[in-house]
Amino acid sequence: MSARIQINSNRAAPALGSYSQGLKWNNLFFTTVVPFGMDGEIVGGTIEEQTRQTMQNLKYLLEDAGTDFDHVLRVTAYVFEPGRNLSGFIKTYEEYFPKGDYPARSSHEAALFVHDGRQCLIEMEVIAGIG
Numbered sequence: 001m002s003a004r005i006q007i008n009s010n011r012a013a014p015a016l017g018s019y020s021q022g023l024k025w026n027n028l029f030f031t032t033v034v035p036f037g038m039d040g041e042i043v044g045g046t047i048e049e050q051t052r053q054t055m056q057n058l059k060y061l062l063e064d065a066g067t068d069f070d071h072v073l074r075v076t077a078y079v080f081e082p083g084r085n086l087s088g089f090i091k092t093y094e095e096y097f098p099k100g101d102y103p104a105r106s107s108h109e110a111a112l113f114v115h116d117g118r119q120c121l122i123e124m125e126v127i128a129g130i131g
Helices: 048-064 082-094
Strands: 004-007 022-025 026-033 072-079 104-109 122-127
Touching: 004 048, 004 082, 022 048, 022 072, 026 048, 048 082, 072 082
Parallel strands: 072 104
Antiparallel strands: 004 022, 022 026, 026 122, 072 122
């Protein structure tokens, strides 16, 4: 029987609510990432800055789970005001997949949370393979 293994990274933003930083199940890794810094605050005011922080958190979680961007299979992106932010998100997101070998992705408009007066512009759910 397979075990669910919780992944906690001391390099990525901590989980501040009732969720795990990441979970491994068999050869899959599941996570949700946001643009928080290590202090639990939203990093950046632009979609590019927030996407970069989100992707950096994802990088650390992937590494600590034993995988990397080459093994990302699926991304669900929640974008605040996509008419204004989607192109900046995509441009920054693509920097992390330089081979152009992109995972399956859907992008959705979302009314994301405000934390300490800063609007969260991006949140991503990610599934990656391990091995």
